Ligand SMILES: C=CC1=C(C)c2cc3[nH]c(cc4nc(cc5[nH]c(cc1n2)c(C)c5CCC(=O)O)C(CCC(=O)O)=C4C)c(C)c3C=C
């Protein structure tokens with residue numbers, strides 16, 4: 190498994206061909222840092238020392254990396270947790286998402302938050318390599334260290350990415366002086382009426398995996414470790430990644446049936462990533478350099494209206510051919526759109542087409558890395574309409590990039606007739622951790638308690 194601080198190394202073909210499924214009966218895991226006694230006590234104190242559950246101790250059951258068998262042809266089944274960048278940003282997008290936002294509980298102090306972040310680091314590291322949450326295996330007087338539903342499953346390239354919201358840097362935890370300079374609540378943007386209860390949060394966790402159960406398991410276990418320390422604020426499940434983030438991936442389709450991600454940033458292009466995605470030396474807060482900003486938007490698609498629209502109009506909305514994904518001025522998906530082309534005196538790619546308004550050529554070179562997923566909330570119990578759309582996630586070196594784009598899209602996009610922004614979030618995602626480092630010392634710096 191690659192454990193390099195060179196971001197490029199994570200894209201190199203890994204020697205790992207795929208881990209064996211998790212098993213409670215497997216030999217001991219490679220050593221993972223145990224939760225601190227403080228956090229462990231807190232965990233036991235808040236969960237309760239009640240459930241004497243018989244059976245194997247999943248917490249110690251580290252997956253043993255198998256050789257000679259390939260879980261997936263194209264991608265290794267594990268993504269290294271450690272490295273210069275947090276995994277889950279430049280990582281080729283997995284098929285499934287579980288995203289959760291949390292607020293720090295009123296009774297939590299700086300020490301307790303730091304202890305939890307140390308515990309989370311150990312748990313996230315273990316889960317991404319296919320092991321269970323570390324703890325005290327075999328302790329029949331305590332709840333199991335791991336909830337168990339991922340036992341027997343391969344990690345499916347699980348990545349766990351953490352982010353911090355603007356509110357975390359208020360006066361509660363002594364973090365005011367460490368706030369990343371661009372981490373401020375986003376301004377009101379055109380046409381939006383966001384649900385505050387399903388927006389924002391002090392911390393977020395983005396878990397992505399090719400297996401939905403593995404992604405859910407990761408968030409569930411982090412949430413469980415946070416009992417009494419953090420309160421869940423909102424959660425979103427995603428399927429059918431709606432952006433390709435690597436040329437090795439076929440472009441997926443969104444719920445409107447269009448290929449989505451064709452002109453996304455190629456995450457293997459280091460120069461583009463430095464220019465548009467990674468926070469660089471311009472940021473005074475050194476600890477966040479090498480990280481990124483995550484903007485999320487739950488965007489409902491008005492699918493009943495969309496499904497009644499003509500094919501020609503649907504294609505005008507995006508400026509692309511629905512079948513091939515080609516721009517209306519081209520023949521193949523990856524042809525460069527010609528925004529000057531006219532037919533009968535009008536633009537072939539309409540003046541209000543989504544790709545015209547969003548294109549970097551028309552926004553002073555501005556680009557973002559999209560990493561969204563489709564979502565569904567079932568049906569509206571009153572109207573019977575389908576509830577679903579795009580859980581938009583984008584990474585960028587400055588949230589102003591999103592604001593600039595959304596100001597234009599919110600006012601002029603032909604797509605607006607068929608969508609509504611439901612909720613959103615902004616989080617600073619720190620750089621990756623070196624082996625032995627943890628999220629607490631990274632966030633709090635040398636003053637960690
Ligand atoms: C503020 C940023 C963006 C929001 C919000 C957004 C919503 C949104 N997009 C689609 C579907 C497509 N988007 C496409 C391209 C595209 N979209 C954005 C930005 C936002 N989209 C950008 C920067 C681009 C690239 C533009 C370019 O350079 O050409 C496409 C075309 C294919 C592609 O290149 O990915 C589709 C399709 C939906 C459905 C949606 C909200 C529900």
Ligand SMILES: [Fe+2]
Pocket residue numbers: 543547
């Ligand atoms: Fe878009």
